[in-house]
Structures are given as C-alpha cells and as structure tokens.
Amino acid sequence: MEFQHELIIPNEGFPFKLFLFEGRNGNYVREKHWHTSIEIFAVMEGSLYFYIDEKEYPLKAGEFLIINSNEVHSIQAPVRNETIVLQIPLKQFSDYFTAQRFIRFRSRNEESEETDRRMVSLIREMYRVYVSGETGYEFRIRAVFYEILYLMVSAYRETEVEENALKISRRLDALSKITTYMREHYKEDLRLSGLAAMFGYSDAYLSRMFRKYARVNFKTYLQDIRMAYAYKELLNTDHTISSIALDNGFASSRAFSREFVKRYGILPGRVERQNYKNVKKVL
Incomplete structure (x- = not known):
C-alpha cells in the first residue's frame, strides 16, 4: 500500500491539535496518508483539492471537509490559501461509535446549509481564541470545541455504514491500537x-x-x-x-x-x- 501513517500529537493542554495548514503558500502536495484522529479542514481563503479513495473533493473559501479515522487521503494546494486544521483524537467520540472503535462523519448537512456555515464559523472562532491568548481563553476554546463535537455527532454522524468501509477501517485499526499504546x-x-x-x-x-x-x-x-x-x-x-x-x-x-x-x-x-x-x- 503506497501511503503513510501520520503521527498526531494534541496541542499542549488540550484534547485536540489546531493549526494553520502547512500548504498555505500554494504549490504544495501532501501524498497519501492516514491517521486515527478525525481531521477537519476549514478553508478561509483560497482553495484546496482532496482525494479520498481516488475521488476528488474540491474546497473553496467558506467550506470544510471532515476526514474520517483511517481514511486514506491526499491533498493538493495549487494556490495560496488560509486553512484551519482541527485534528480530534478518536477517543473523543467513544460514546458514539457505530461499531467497535468505528465512527464515520459526512461533510455536509443536506438539511441545513446554516449548520455548515455554523461549523466553519466555530472553527474560525476556535482558532481566533487560540491565538489571542486572552484571559480565560482556555475555557472559551474548550466551550467552542465541545460545540463542534456536538454538531459532529448530532448533524454529521453517519449511523448506517457499508460493510466494506468497516473492513478497511478494521484493517488499519489493528495497527492503530498498537500505535496508540505506544504513544501512551x-x-x-x-x-x-x-x-x-x-x-x-x-x-x-x-x-x-x-x-x-x-x-x-x-x-x-x-x-x-x-x-x-x-x-x-x-x-x-x-x-x-x-x-x-x-x-x-x-x-x-x-x-x-x-x-x-x-x-x-x-x-x-x-x-x-x-x-x-x-x-x-x-x-
């Protein structure tokens, strides 16, 4: 299999990793890789192209994409962009697993575009609070983070999943359990x-x-x-x-x-x- 496993370590003192996408200057390609954590890309300016199972997912400013645990993906950033990346350890969703260590999200709420806009707004606010370092920012950023988690399980979680997706996830999850133990x-x-x-x-x-x-x-x-x-x-x-x-x-x-x-x-x-x-x- 021609893809790599990415090691993700949360930000100091928080149950997530939040940062600006490293390909913001454009002319950037991130080859196929996977990780256990759930990952959200929210584009503020410019555009990105994602490839999941050979299918293209273009993103423009104001849009976001959820990368699921153990989902092999690659990224192309041909032009300059400002993109916030939020990576969430899988264990944050343990109470909502559809199957053993399995949960899957879609990236659009077909019933409400307002919910999609709300998600992007929350991620923007989360990053703003994080870089501000203002008094009490730790409490505020966690409040926003948990609102994002609420939206994910209430508006974006898929409850019916194809067996093939489960098989692929189980195959990668076998190693994920070991690497999680190693990180601990x-x-x-x-x-x-x-x-x-x-x-x-x-x-x-x-x-x-x-x-x-x-x-x-x-x-x-x-x-x-x-x-x-x-x-x-x-x-x-x-x-x-x-x-x-x-x-x-x-x-x-x-x-x-x-x-x-x-x-x-x-x-x-x-x-x-x-x-x-x-x-x-x-x-």
Missing part, C-alpha cells in the same frame, strides 16, 4: 517482542504490519514518537537537554542529540526556545 507508553522500555505478545502477534507479523501500513519499521516509529514529544518539550520548557532526553525515553542526552541532528540538522542546544502559542496570527 513511549517513555517506557518498549520492545517489538513485548508489544507483539501483548497484542497476540508474532514478532515477524507485527514487524510486517509496521512496514506495510506505517511504511517504517517499529524502531523508527517509536523514535518518531519520542522525538515529537521531546521537541515539543524543548520548545516549551527550560528543562536541560539531559532531562528532556531521559524524560522522553532516550537512553542518554548523547543518543537524543545524535537523533536530533539526524532529523533537524542542528544540535538541540541551538534551537531557539519559544512559547508554544506563538503561532502566526491571521483571520
């Missing part, structure tokens, strides 16, 4: 053999699962998780390099620095630390 226990001494036994697979079979569905080996995927969390801590705290390394599952500061240089081209000590909320203010 990445600081521990995780080993392929231990995870294989825990989830009822042989070492060889689990290794093939990673290569087939995540397109990386187990060790690289684990390092990706550890590095993602370590990088976030590096930006947001004044912790020492040594403590960051050990807190995020690296054997030593030397091992962390070696991996960091391999990925980012500089030593971690040369990274300019900043407040995590210093994101580009737009809209």
